[in-house]
Amino acid sequence: xxxxxxxxxxxxxxxxxxxxxxxxxxxxxxxxxxxxxxxxxxxxxxxxxxxxxxxxxxxxxxxxxxxxxxxxxxxxxxxxxxxxxxxxxxxxxxxxxxxxxxxxxxxxxxxxxxxxxxxxxxxxxxxxxxxxxxxxxxxxxxxxxxxxxxxxxxxxxxxxxxxxxxxxxxxxxxxxxxxxxxxxxxxxxxxxxxxxxxxxxxxxxxxxxxxxxxxxxxxxxxxxxxxxxxxxxxxxxxxxxxxxxxxxxxxxxxxxxxxxxxxxxxxxxxxxxxxxxxxxxxxxxxxxxxxxxxxxxxxxxxxxxxxxxxxxxxxxxxxxxxxxxxxxxxxxxxxxxxxxxxxxxxxxxxxxxxxxxxxxxxxxxxxxxxxxxxxxxxxxxxxxxxxxxxxxxxxxxxxxxxxxxxxxxxxxxxxxxxxxxxxxxxxxxxxxxxxxxxxxxxxxxxxxxxxxxxxxxxxxxxxxxxxxxxxxxxx
Ligand SMILES: *Cc1c(COP(=O)(O)O)cnc(C)c1O
Numbered sequence: 501x502x503x504x505x506x507x508x509x510x511x512x513x514x515x516x517x518x519x520x521x522x523x524x525x526x527x528x529x530x531x532x533x534x535x536x537x538x539x540x541x542x543x544x545x546x547x548x549x550x551x552x553x554x555x556x557x558x559x560x561x562x563x564x565x566x567x568x569x570x571x572x573x574x575x576x577x578x579x580x581x582x583x584x585x586x587x588x589x590x591x592x593x594x595x596x597x598x599x600x601x602x603x604x605x606x607x608x609x610x611x612x613x614x615x616x617x618x619x620x621x622x623x624x625x626x627x628x629x630x631x632x633x634x635x636x637x638x639x640x641x642x643x644x645x646x647x648x649x650x651x652x653x654x655x656x657x658x659x660x661x662x663x664x665x666x667x668x669x670x671x672x673x674x675x676x677x678x679x680x681x682x683x684x685x686x687x688x689x690x691x692x693x694x695x696x697x698x699x700x701x702x703x704x705x706x707x708x709x710x711x712x713x714x715x716x717x718x719x720x721x722x723x724x725x726x727x728x729x730x731x732x733x734x735x736x737x738x739x740x741x742x743x744x745x746x747x748x749x750x751x752x753x754x755x756x757x758x759x760x761x762x763x764x765x766x767x768x769x770x771x772x773x774x775x776x777x778x779x780x781x782x783x784x785x786x787x788x789x790x791x792x793x794x795x796x797x798x799x800x801x802x803x804x805x806x807x808x809x810x811x812x813x814x815x816x817x818x819x820x821x822x823x824x825x826x827x828x829x830x831x832x833x834x835x836x837x838x839x840x841x842x843x844x845x846x847x848x849x850x851x852x853x854x855x856x857x858x859x860x861x862x863x864x865x866x867x868x869x870x871x872x873x874x875x876x877x878x879x880x881x882x883x884x885x886x887x888x889x890x891x892x893x894x895x896x897x898x899x900x901x902x903x904x905x906x907x908x909x910x911x912x913x914x915x916x917x918x919x920x921x922x923x924x925x926x927x928x929x930x931x932x933x934x935x936x937x938x939x940x941x942x943x944x945x946x947x948x949x950x951x952x953x954x955x956x957x958x959x960x961x962x963x964x965x966x967x968x969x970x971x972x973x974x975x
Pocket of ligand 1: 590649650651652653655683685736738739740765766767768769794806
C-alpha cells in the first residue's frame, strides 16, 4: 500500500476474503478446542507491557501478521469464559450462531439508534423485546424495553427511569432500598445518579439470603416518619452469590401500597423463566415495574447484550427523550421507536440481531433444555457433596449456583482453619489453571462458589474438579 495516496482504508476483495476466512477459521478452531483448553490464564502487567508496549505504527504491515500476533499473544491471555470448568463469577457459555450474527451486525455497521438509521434493527428489537415481555408476562402493548450493553447499564437505565417517574426533578428526599445481597452494579448506578449515601438503605438478608420483609417494613416506616420519600426498591431474582430469589410477591405488595417503584435485577437468574419450574421459581416477577435480564449470561449470548423491560414504555421515553435540532429530521412517528429515546446511548450496536438469530435457529426449546440441564446439574452436584463427609454445603443448589466448603466432620477444624483451607484450595486451583473457581463470603465464612450455567459442563467435569480440590486441601 502506498502511503502517499488516500486508499480509504480499503482492501481488495481477495485480501478481504483471505483475512476473513482466517478469522472465521480461528473462531471455529477455538469453538472446537475451547473445552480442552485450560480455563484460567494468569499474566502480570509487566508481561503484558512487554508484549504490547509500542508506539502506534506509522507504516502498514500484513494483516495476517497482525492477526497471528493477536491469536498467539492476546486472545490466549484470557480466561475462557465459555469453558465447562469455568465456575466462577457468571460464566458466558455463548453460541456460534450469535457470534456470527454479531459479525454481521458489525460487518454492515448497522446504526441501531433510531428508526431512520435502520428500520430493520428497530423493528427486530421491538419484536424480540416483545418475546421477552411475553415470557415474563409483562403487558405487551403497554410494556417496552431496550437492549443494553449488559446488566449494569440495564440497572442504571431502570433506576434513572424510576427516579424520573417517582420524583420528577427533585430527589433530595428520595430513598432507595436494596438488600445486602444485591449486585454491586446497583450501588454503582445509584452513585452515578447522584444520590447521597444517606439516601440508600441496605437491608440485611435473612438466613436464606432473602430480602428481610420485616426489616424492610421497619425501614420504610421510619423513613416516612422522618418526612423522607421511599421511591424505589431493588429486588434480586437470582442473587449473584447464591442464586436466591427475593420474595417478589410480598415485595411487590409493599411497593404497591407505598407507591414505590419495584425494579427486579434478574441479570443472573431471570433466564430461568424458560425452565420447567420457571414461573413458580420467579413468582411475582410479572409485578415488577422494571426488570433487568442479561442475555450474555444464561441466555448463552456472547458479550455484550443486556436487556431492560418496563411495564410502561412511556416511562422510558419520558426519561430519555431529548429533542436536539440535529435529530429533528429523523424523529418519525410514535410507533416507529427511536431507541435513542429509550435509553442512554445514541449510537448503538445492533444487539437484537444475535438474540433473534440464535433463538430462531435453535428454537426456544433448546434454551429451555439447556437451562433445565443446568439446574439439574447443580442439584446433582449438591447430592454428590452431601454424600461426602469432607464437604459442607453452605448454600444449596439454587438456580444452578451452589456454595460449599471443605470441612471434614471428623477433623473438627476451627472456623479460621476452615477459611484458610478453602482459600488455599481456590488459590491452588487458579494457579493450576485447571478450573476457574474462586471463593465468596457467606455468613462470614469463606466458601467455594460454583455457577453451573454452561450446558457443556458435565457431572464428571465437576467431580474431577472436586477431587482436585480435595487434593489441594491436603497439600
Ligand atoms: C452480572 C450481574 C449484573 C451486572 O451485569 P453486567 O452484564 O456484568 O453489567 C447485575 N446484576 C446481577 C444480579 C448480576 O449477576
